Amino acid sequence: DGGITQSPKYLFRKEGQNVTLSCEQNLNHDAMYWYRQDPGQGLRLIYYSQIVNDFQKGDIAEGYSVSREKKESFPLTVTSAQKNPTAFYLCASNALDSNQPQHFGDGTRLSIL
Amino acid sequence: AQSVTQPDIHITVSEGASLELRCNYSYGATPYLFWYVQSPGQGLQLLLKYFSGDTLVQGIKGFEAEFKRSQSSFNLRKPSVHWSDAAEYFCAVGASGGYQKVTFGTGTKLQVIP
Numbered sequence: 001d002g003g004i005t006q007s008p009k010y011l012f013r014k015e016g017q018n019v020t021l022s023c024e025q026n027l028n029h030d031a032m033y034w035y036r037q038d039p040g041q042g043l044r045l046i047y048y049s050q051i052v053n054d055f056q057k058g059d060i061a062e063g064y065s066v067s068r069e070k071k072e073s074f075p076l077t078v079t080s081a082q083k084n085p086t087a088f089y090l091c092a093s094n095a096l097d098s099n100q101p102q103h104f105g106d107g108t109r110l111s112i113l
Numbered sequence: 114a115q116s117v118t119q120p121d122i123h124i125t126v127s128e129g130a131s132l133e134l135r136c137n138y139s140y141g142a143t144p145y146l147f148w149y150v151q152s153p154g155q156g157l158q159l160l161l162k163y164f165s166g167d168t169l170v171q172g173i174k175g176f177e178a179e180f181k182r183s184q185s186s187f188n189l190r191k192p193s194v195h196w197s198d199a200a201e202y203f204c205a206v207g208a209s210g211g212y213q214k215v216t217f218g219t220g221t222k223l224q225v226i227p
Contacts, residue, residue, distance in 0.1 A: 004156075031213070040122070042203065042217040043157075090156055094213060099164050101147055102213060104156035 002027045004105035006091050011110045013078065013085060021076045021108045023091035029103070030096040032074035036060060037088040037107075046089075049074055050096060078110060086111050115140045117206050119218035126194050127226050134189040134221050136204030146187045147205040147215070148178055157203060163187065174198070199225045 004025045013019045025032065031050045035043040045058030049068040063082025068074055074093075078085045088109050092102040116139045126132055138144055145164050149157040161172025168180040178189045187204060201222045207215035 006156075040219055042117075042219040045215075092157075099145065101159050101162050102215065104149075104158070106156045107154070109154070 004091055004093055004103055006089075006105035006108050009106070009108060011108055012113050013110060014113050016080045018077055018079050019110065021078070021089055021091075021110070023074045023076065023105060024072055025074075025091075025093045025103075025105075026072060027093060027103065028071070028095075029093035030071070031094050032068070033092040033102060034058075034064070034066065034074070034076045035090045035092065037090055043090065046076065115144075115206050115214070115216045117204050117216055117218035119202075119204055119221050121221045122219070123222045123224070125224040125226060128196050129193050132189075132191045132194045132198070132223070134202050134204075134223070136187045136189065136218060137185050138187060138204070138206040139185065140206050142208075144187075144206045145208060145213075146178075146180060147207070148172065148176070148187075148189050149203045149205065149217075150174075151201045151203065151220075153200075160189070160202075194223075194225055196225045196227065199223055 007022045033048045034046040037043050044060050046064050047066040049055035065077045090107045091105045094100050094102045118137045147162045148160040151157050160176050161170045163170045163180045170178050176191050201220045203220045204218040205215050207213045
């Protein structure tokens, strides 16, 4: 079945450490997105990518980095510069050639040790 | 700038009762509107979407929503709620086609009591 796979489901970060969240999709979608979800705040866009080797900052990009070396993959790195990384992170994707909504993965919960 | 308001943070209904979740949006052109549902610890699942055409939209799991341009609203309804509908519901607004700059509301958490 086609879908979006996020791993790991739970991740713990030590102070000063960078961690990388994985997002893989087999839907052949062009665009991919990373959101951060905090209780009572809805979803906020971190980064998005419309094509391989290109990506743009969203509303809260500081302390995060991404890459898009393959169409299927859009990993997110939470750097030590992100002072409040504890949150639920959601990856999404959609096709660009039609009015299709975003499909979401099951998320990764990141916590600080 | 586009925005979405979900005025109800938490709603409790009895199983079998009807449900209406409110959503108001702000958008400069014809909006592309969505309702998503999220179970605890899970991703978002699309319930329904509206872009154009009939203003009453049918979705999955027996949900429907009505687009009212004059009221800038896109309320979600279900005639009879089931215990499995307990979840958090998000309304969203965005542009159609291409890269989607989608803005999400803060969500409404639905509790269903027997």
